[in-house]
Amino acid sequence: MKIRLAPVWEKDKEAILELLLSEKSSDTKVSVIPILGMGGIGKTTLTQHVYNDEKVQLFFDLKAGVCVSDYFDVVRDDLNLLQVKLKENLKGKKFLVILDDIWNENYHDWTILRAPFQAGGPGSAIIITTRNQGVSSMIGTTQAYRLQVLSNDACLSLFTTHALQTEDFSMHANLKDIGEEIVRRCKGLPLADYEFEEKQLVWLWMAEGLIQLQEGEKQMEELGSQYFHNLVSRSFFQQSSENKSRFLMHDLINDLAQSIAGDTCFKMEDGSEGSNKGKISKKARHSSYVVSSFDGTKKFEVFYQPNMLTCRYLTCTVPLQLLPKLQYLRVLSLSSYYITELPDSIGNLKHLHYIDLSHTLIKSLPESMTTLYNLQTLLLENCPIEKLPSTFANLLNLHHLNILNADLLEGMPPQIGKLTSLQTLSNMFVGKGTCSKVKELGPLSHLEGMLCILRLENVVESKDASDANLIGKPNLSGLMFEWCSNIIEPQDDESQHKLIELEVLDVLQPHHTLKELTIKCYGGVEFPTWLRRPSFPNMVLFPTFISLETLYFDDMWAWENWISYGDFPQLRQLYIQNCPKLLGKLPNHLPLLEKVVINGCWNLVVTISSFPQVCQLEIEQSKGVICRSKIHFSSLSFKCLSTISEFTRQIEGLTMEGLTSVEDLTIDGCEELMPLWSNDAGLKRPLPCLHVLNISNCPKLVSFVAEDVGEQLQLGFRSTFKEIKISNCIVLRSLPKTVMYNSTCLEYILIDRCDSVKYFAIGQLPPTLKQLEIQHCKNMLILLDDGDTNCLSSSTSLVDLTIIGCPSLKSLTSSGELPATLKYLHIWSCQKLESIAKRFHHNSFLEYVGISRCENLKSLPTGIHSLSHLDQIYLAKCPALDFFPDVGLLPANLRVLQIFDCEKMQALPNSIYNLASLKLLKISECPSIVSVPKEGFPTNLTSLYLSDLNINEALFEWGLHKLTSQKCLNINGFRILTPLKELLILECEKLSSFPKDGLPPSLLQLYVNGCPSLKERCKKDQGQDWSKIARIPCVWLDGKFIYDP
The missing domain is CATH 3.40.50 (Rossmann fold)
Structure with a gap:
């Protein structure tokens, strides 16, 4: 039987075919295409389908495939005997060879192995699959094609393809729950949720003593980085698809690591107090605890002498009682716990190398901490800390100090310049009095990464700033200079302040390798010599910064012109925000620019032709956009276009050729905007890449697609929109039928503050719609489909329905039933609502019902007890609601029940005692409830909230x-x-x-x-x-x- 390729891999297959069959590949003698990915991700399956594709059969004269998973040895395998014959058979022929699961990184071996393949004809190709990035880099003649992990939806699609021979559960709805559970148990989402950064793990390795330097070797961080990237190259870690600076560990690799670690690692994962079953082994050297919201002392009774403790709300006795017992502790992380102080005894933990107190409420550290002479890493990010210990400079081995967003810190402790091992210093707070001056940065020659120098208004002598010697710190990749705004007292000389700021900034010149520069709240009248020419006091003139990658301008209210006499060959991100007087032109030569954000520059007209062809733009609150070249315009990626005063005058220029790559289009505040698509004006064809359309504050917009558009345009909308958001368009009556009827991928619709919308034709919604939100449409009367008696239930994919602030709405549906697929129902502030539905009998998937501020609602639909998946009920401020239907029966799996301010609610459901799954019960301001069920409440309750009741028994x-x-x-x-x-x-x-x-x-x-x-x-x-x-x-x-x- 021929196995059909799952849809989730079709895109990957087409990409590989493009590499194989393109004209460019035909010009190459023998191309080598690496496919890189973790074990089990589907590399072999994908190459099999490529191998068997009909186009491949016709393109190549010969094909062959072999698995090379064993460690191959050219001598051992006696390849020499085969090479002559292989070369003869391949001579002049166009061939395809697949080498599956390559591990060998020896370049000499690879050179010998590929020798006979060079005899092949032009267009020949070798596909290799590997988990090892080093192999792909060594062998490939093209960039490796990285096979990404599957999303949960993609895993479900793959499952249905093999189990049901279909693409989804539409024909087998009764099997959907079972299928989802099977995928979940098989860990269909291959990567764990936790993402980490390279430096985070390397610092932990250092603290654990896992990085040992030999004499004359590089620093520990460099060696650790080398170890880390070796693991990445072997797919031990995976780069995050969302954030390229973060990584994840495959769950199978995680399981393997835990298995190998055995008793040396101890994990507490059970969230219940005192429930840890086994005792910690005496072999344990590494202990971790998965955080619960609230943890008492019994949680930690199992600990004896573990090396590592990562523990949120802790009773104050835990650090006090537990820490003194952990004499061999090397790593302590209390990040995100609601603790306010540490005991003095922490100074006795002499082996501590790493302390993480980020996101806690600690305001000061005990002086005893400065005796921790082995401490390498101290993390205090987002702490309200006001002062560091006065003897902080004793921590001579400190490599990394993160005090990012610790904005209450009055200044740096004295003599911080003694910490010459420091490599990471997130912030330098320039204080007064005994606090360290900015000159203390001078001896810190190993600083790297990003450094923010704050409160520069406290620098009174430019020599202090000069002694900071920033130009002598080539490892700094980013700098931010910030002065505090509103520091000038009425009696102060404003011109003197501006002069001092100029002098200070003038001597804070960074090294030319700097990649990111931010200047905030600078009050000088001109820029220093390293940023300008003296003859142009109002213009920003940059020399050549060959390594600068990110450049920010923010809150520069007097800046008028920027003329650059240098190049920015590496600049990738440019941000210009809140510069209302800025005119003129932006730099012309920005060859690698990837992202431009311009916001709050009301006099700036952005010239698109200034940017390279592949660039993402976000332009808001600016005067206008000009394009002089369709070539440039067509390849840009507009993330956002909004509040641009001259936008409407240029709408005719936004042709199909001009917006072909737009993915996310925001149009905001365009008073004259009429339909975007019409036969007379505007766009003539759909935008093929457009997924998200957001239109707001356009008072003349009746519809974004005219009614008279042709059939070709209508069909073009089938595969475009995924999200549509319309807000504050007061004459909009409905969404265009051409989009609703034809779309095959629309999943989310938001209609907000559109007062002309009186009903929403649910029956016209595309079957793919999953989420519908209607907010603050004051004239909406009913969710109706022009008399269709089953309109609402016809939307077979609708999962989430939200209705907020529709004061005229009386009923959701005249059919009496909600969509069978609905999981979440939210109704807020619909004062005239009388009916949600007649019955809940067919809503077996419903998980959440939330109703608030519906003053006219008297009862809930019948059948609520039959909702087997219902997890939460929330009822608030519904004064006319007086009882639960079905004699007060509730679903057995209900976990949360909350009832607030329901004046006529007379009694709690009689069956509440039998709700074994109920964990949270909150009843408040229900004066008509004067008794509780005779049987009482369920004994499994974990949270009970009773307030303002008239219970008289x-x-x-x-x-x-x-x-x-x-x-x-x-x-x-x-x-x-x-x-x-x-x-x-x-x-x-x-x-x-x-x-x-x-x-x-x-x-x-x-x-x-x-x-x-x-x-x-x-x-x-x-x-x-x-x-x-x-x-x-x-x-x-x-x-x-x-x-x-």
Whole structure:
């Protein structure tokens, strides 16, 4: 049986065929095409289908394929005996050979192996598949074709191709859930979610002692980088498709690494308190903990002496009690935990090489930390830290200090220039008084990467800036100079300030290899000598920066002209923002420019012909756009065109030839904009690459496609739009039928503040639509398809329906049923809404129902209990809603139930006790609820929130009865809530104490609000009940975190 290639690989196959069969390849004697990718990704399957393609059969005289996965040896395999005969058979013939799974990196061996192939005719080709980037670089005559990992949707498509011989589940809807579960269990998404940077891993290797330098070798970071890229070249790590500077590890490689590590690595992954089953092995040298939202002390009782601890909300006793026990700790990461301080005992952990406190609430570090003489890496990014220890300069082995966004830091500690091993210094805060001056940067000759020098207004002598010796730091790739705005007092001499700023910037000249330069809030009247010519005080004139890749201009309010007398041969990104007086021309010679962002330059007319042919543009809030060359215009990628005052005058110039590569088009604030596509004016054909169309604030736009367009144009819309967003176009009545009927890939539609829209013809929506949002359309009356009694259910792919702020809407559908495929239903602020649907019986996929501020809604549809996938119900501010249908039955799998401010809601569902999956229950401001079900609440609840209820009977054995006047809580009642993690006590003015024996040991979150007596007893280290709550990691009293100072 002939196996059909899954659609997910068709694009890859066509790309390989293009390389094989193109005219360019025919001119080459023998081309070698490497296909690179991780093991199991499908390289062999792909090459098999290329090999068997009919066009390949006709193109080549001879074909052959062989698997070379074993380590081949030219001598061992005695290839010499075969080479003469092979050369004779190939002589003058056009051949295709596939060498599958090559590992050998020996160039000499490859030279011998390929020798007979040189006898082939022009157009001959060798395809090799490999996991090793080094092999592809050595062998290939073209750039390697990297086979990317499959998305989850692509994995599903591949599964259905093999299991059902179809492309999707449309003909087998009953098997969809099973198929999705099989793909999930097979880990169809091959890469883990966690992305990491190279330097992050290298720094950890250094801390663990895994990088050992021999005498005379390079620095540890360089050697670590070499190790890292060796692993990348062997597909041990994969480069992220979203961010080229980040990497991922394939889950199979991860499993293999864990298997090899065995007992030397210990991972705590179970999120429940005290549930870790096994004990940590005495062989363990590396321990990690997958973060839960709230963690108590029992979590960490398993730790003895691990080398590594990566632990969010921690009770303050965890660092205090745990850290002193970890005497051999080399790596400590408490990143993103809600902790405010570290104990002084951290200074005793002499083996610490790496500390990560990023995204915590720590405001200061103990002085004892400066005795950690082995410390190499200290990460304090996004910390509200105000001061570093005064003896910080003692950390002579510190290589990396990240204080990015630590904007409360008053300045750098004294004598930071002693830290001569520093390679990474994210920010240099120039302070006053005893803080380090900018000249302390002088001795730091090893600095590399990006350096931001902030608060330059505190530099009063230019000599200090000169001593920083930035021109002597060739490893710095980026610099940012920033002055604080609004620093001039009324009595100060403004001209003197401007002169000082000029003098300072003049001596901060960087090395010519700089790749990125940003200057912010500079107040000087002219640029320094290394940026300008003295005769042009209002113009920015750059000399040659041969390595500059990124250039930012921001908030330069007086800048009028930029004339460049030098080249930027490596410039890839140019940003010009909030420069309202800028006129003139941008540089002409920017051969490698990839991205241009221009925003807030109201007098600037951008000349497109200034840019290279492959460039992404985002132009907003500018005067206009001019194109003098269709060649340039047709190959640019417009990411955004918006709020351009002269745009409408140039719309006729935006022909098909001018926008062929546009993928994401935004048109904003064009007052005269009429249809983009019409027979009379504007575009005559669809834009083949356009996926996202966003039109806003165009008051005369009736439709973006005229009704009279021809049949060819209508058919052209089939494969264009994926997303359409229309907002604040007040005369728009509906979306064009030509797009709705013909589109085969439209998945998302947003209609916002379009007051002329009165109904939405759901029956006309394309079957591919997955998400529909309608917001603030004040005259919309109903979601209707001109009398079609089953209109809404006809959209077979709709997954997410959101309706917000439609005050005239009375009903979603007259048919009485919602789409069977719907998973998420959101309805907000529809004051006149009376009916959602008659029944829920056919909505088995529904997972979330959220309804808020629908004052006229009296009941929910029947059949809610039959929704087997329903996970959450949210009801708020629906004063007329008085009961649950179906005698209060709810679906068995419901996990979250929240009801707020529903005045007429008379009772909770009777079946609530049987909801074994219910974890979160919040009931608030429902005065008509005066009792609870006799059976009580489900015992598996982890979060209970009861507020402003008129319950007039005891909650039986819970010990929570009559909270508004209760003075104590009965712990006996709490014992049946063994999984309880969160407790909220609100507006209980007379409640004065907690139970004598304390609160449930499982409790991890406690919120107390409006309980003055109880608040007094909970004061940190002082209150009578402090000992009862000290172990709880997250405690809030009247909106304040208890560990905040």
